[in-house]
Amino acid sequence: MSLMSKVLATAALGCAIAFPVMAQPITGAGASFPNPVYQKWGEAAQKAIGVQLNYQSVGSGAGQTQIKNRTVDFGASDAPMTDAALKEANLLQFPSVMGAVVAIVNVPGVAENQMKLTGELLADIYLGKVTKWNDSKLVELNSGVTLPNLAIAPVYRADGSGTTFVWASYLSAVSPEWKEKVGIGTSVRFPAGTGSKGNEGVAGTVRNTRGAIGYVENAYATQTKQVTTQLRNKAGSFVSPTAESFIAAAQNADWSTPNFAANLVDQQGATSWPIVSPTFILLPKDPKDAARTASVLKFFDWAYMNGGKLAQDLEYIPLPDSVQTAVRAAWKTDIKS
Amino acid sequence: MQQAATTLRPPASGTATRLRGGSGGDVVFEWMCRVAGVFVLILLGAIIIELFIGALPAFRQFGLAFVWTELWDPVADQYGALVPIYGTVVTAVLAIILAVPVAFGIAFFLTELAPDWLRRPVGTAVELLAAVPSIIYGMWGFFVIVPVMAQVVQPAVIDTLGELPLIGFLFAGPPFGTGILTAALILAIMIIPVVAATMRDVFSTVPPVFKESAYGLGATRWEVMWNIVLPYTSKSVVGGIMLGLGRALGETLAVTFVIGNANRVTTTLFGPGNTIASLVALEFGEAGAGSLKLSALLALGFILFVLSFIVLAISRLLLRPSAKGASA
DSSP states (O other): OHHHHHHHHHHHHHHHHHOOSSOEEEEEEEOSTTHHHHHHHHHHHHHHHOEEEEEEOOOHHHHHHHHHTTOSSEEEESSOOOHHHHHHHTEEEEEEEEEEEEEEEEOTTOOTTTOEEOHHHHHHHHTTSOOBTTOHHHHHHOTTSOOOSOBOEEEEESSOOHHHHHHHHHHHHHOHHHHHHTOOSSSOOOSSSEEESHHHHHHHHHHHSTTEEEEEEHHHHHHTTOEEOEEEOTTSOEEOOOHHHHHHHHHHSOOOSGGGOOOOTTOSSTTOOSOEEEEEEEEESSOSSHHHHHHHHHHHHHHHHHOHHHHHHTTOBOOOHHHHHHHHHHHHHHOOO | OHHHHHHHSOOOGGGHHHHGGGHHHHHHHHHHHHHHHHHHHHHHHHHHHHHHHHHHHHHHHHGGGGGGOOOOBTTTTBOOOHHHHHHHHHHHHHHHHHHHHHHHHHHHIIIIISOHHHHHHHHHHHHHHHTSOHHHHHHHIIIIIHHHIIIIIHHHHHHHGGGSTTTGGGGOSOOOSOSHHHHHHHHHHHHHHHHHHHHHHHHTTSOHHHHHHHHHTTOOHHHHIIIIIHHHHHHHHHHHHHHHHHHHHHOOHHHHHHSOOOOSOOSSTTSOOOOHHHHHHHHGGGOOTTOHHHHHHHHHHHHHHHHHHHHHHHHHHHHHHHHHHHHO
């Protein structure tokens, strides 16, 4: 592992040397879910403020490892680290952007955002307890839709991923049985169904398989024109996955938790989409190279102020202003310069 | 053979004085080769030791039972290797069963049946197939083979063979399209060129006089192949099959796309499974440093190493009697 991180660090260094512009190079590694928006921000920020980002989308676990070993300037993780782990590694954790996870289905005769589902039903489907699309519970919810006598084929992420972490968090929040039997993690032991690699793999398998249901980042569902579903939120109303319902969830969340580890799944609010999650940046509190860490902060400060539009174009959700202010305050107090 | 080898040796001490001027190059060359040879040994040893050290925490935690435990639960930090080992062995063996007859057919056609003008293009095509990157096979499998399996092959087989007693359980279950059989099919297609190219090359090393004598005695093509060509080349043929088996055991990407990636043991060929290489590739990015999960993944890597070693050892063992027979 340490050898791999060394190799990656060397590669990052090599890239930094290869462009001897006046740019201030910074290196980051970790979560793959926010990778598209980080790349876009990196391009734009280089023109705007001269900070050159080299981000390696190696996975949240690997990102945590690399920042613990200080082989990169910042780490990125979809799942928040625990308070104890952050203290031990002397890291500051703050959110950068948010994303939503949606359920997609391939059922003949069912159009986009037509099917109504609840969290409990999703848990039962992924536990292998509800196995037919014409199950009485599903028929009851979807009175206007004709549901076929077809086996439900649950599809999940086979690789460890932040998407699975968010999905499992949601199912645990709404189903005690899921919490007890399966739990929360970047990869969990799915009792039923089949796995595919990556968001695009899940989207492809759902498209290929009649009767399939899957979960993907909202951006992939939009790009590949999948049939998404409505979900019932905590307030009891059915909502469709739209930018408005995602932002409502972010605004209704309690961000005062330590280390900004806000739990955005199953939020209050009549219009909140129930499966929204922030993704996090990990930064050393005692930087070896203060100038580089200052560049990292400059980059995210710029991204907070100017990156919102770029994020929305890619179907991500910018942080609420109040959260941005709180994060800036944390930078001032926690990072030694 | 013995005489030919003797004449190829460099001249002995008497003539050495004449060569002294250029012998510096000889020394350098000799040591370069020695270093290269030893380097392979050291590298192999280092990899095995590094894997074993990394895997030690998992072996300590779960003991030998790691090998036959089915549970793979990252949330509870409980790991067992039975599912990936089962998947690796079953897909590789199925792939060999599917691939060897076809590869044999290709090699036989190319060396004995095909007209001269066709041999070059078909032979080149086979070699080109071997050069296709595995990701291409994976995507092709995912986008082309899987839908065909899900919509045509599997429903038909489940409704017919799946109803039979005794073997019915092999073909039961919902038609996902992915699964053990699809993975084996893709693997078979991937290893056919390797095995076929090796077989063709060794079949063409059979001295024509042997074959001509047999034909002269009235033997049919099949008899010539079975009684002359195969015994003469058996060692290299098994070697080629083992080469294919090695590729099938370690193949990662193509399998990941089509095997269904479920960490459960299923008896049905259409059920999803997982292989060692696929599981390691999928889970590595999210395994934290020093975690038990990382150790369990390294332990899987070590087991794959051992599996490959066993395959090699078995092939050597199988070859021993035939090698003796050939030299006698």
